[in-house]
Amino acid sequence: MHALKLPLILLPSIILFSKIILFIFSNIFYTMKLFIKFDINTVCSLFLKEKLGERQVNYTPLGFGEIELDKNLTAEELESMKNDLEPLGLEIVENQKSVLVQKIKDAIIEMVFMDENGNNLKSSVYLAEKLNHSYGYLSNIFSEVTYSSIENFIILQKIERAKQLIIINELSLTEIAFLLNYSSVAHLSTQFKNTTGITPSAFQRIIKKRRENLK
């Protein structure tokens, strides 16, 4: 009699105990499902904020996946940024036309700033060969994207180089005109004045005074 009483008392607690064990086991053996509601914009902007923050760049969202940075990234920075974003599933979409325009600009700068012969080359032939497109095609795309012509951009860069050379003050204006393949000093001076509104000598004077002013 006594021996029977004990299991009876214990039975409910054994059942309860086994239920607990089963519960624990079920959580080990079965995977768990959670439903997550997410806002893709928040997620995306968090990653962007982190990756741009590392580069000390601020941005403003413009909607539809477009953002505006508060400064220009160099080609290398943009490349490393692309590599950082890729594993997160974010991709920088590049406009093919803008990419081509940048290539045209790079090629022109290389040509103008080349030390030898660069400015003796015929620019239309040089660009067409270098970029593998007809000059007409390049010229149209360039005007469409920048609202100015390739010819203008070349002049702008040549004057930019002339400015550098004037500031360094090692060469005379005649020598600079020769280096940049102008037919005469007068031609360079006229183009300088047309592009900047001031003469080369006024430019030289202003920059010199400005530097003294800063000291």
Add this chain to the structure above:
Amino acid sequence: MQKSALHILLADDDEDDRLFFKDAFEEVKIQTKVQFAHDGMELMEHLMHPDTILPDILFLDLNMPKKTGKECLIEIKKTDHLKHLIIAIYSTSSSEEDIEDTFIQGANIYIKKPSNFNALKKIINEVVTLNWHYHTSGLNRDTFLLRLK
């Protein structure tokens, strides 16, 4: 990388000039966003405010009450976070002295206020296009000088 809109700020106390300017910008091909300051004091307060998004080009009238354009120019060039701003002087004066002096003080562009709308439109187009090249083509801003009549 094409920027979505170019931020333009004009400091000018003359209401007609501001309207004229605004209309001209509305007809420029490159997309722009134009803001105004009514005098030199307001301009400097705006630029010094930490929440201000700095303009891509600041157009500065020389003759303004409270603080002249030239005083603003000197102050801007002495302020670290402002000294790289592209500054276009926008003035009725065409004296060679004013022009050279503001260039020496660090202005990038000198525009003599044109008398008709078409001339203004042409000038603004030129400034905006050229400025855009400076943004995207690694041109040296320290030697960026442009005089327009």
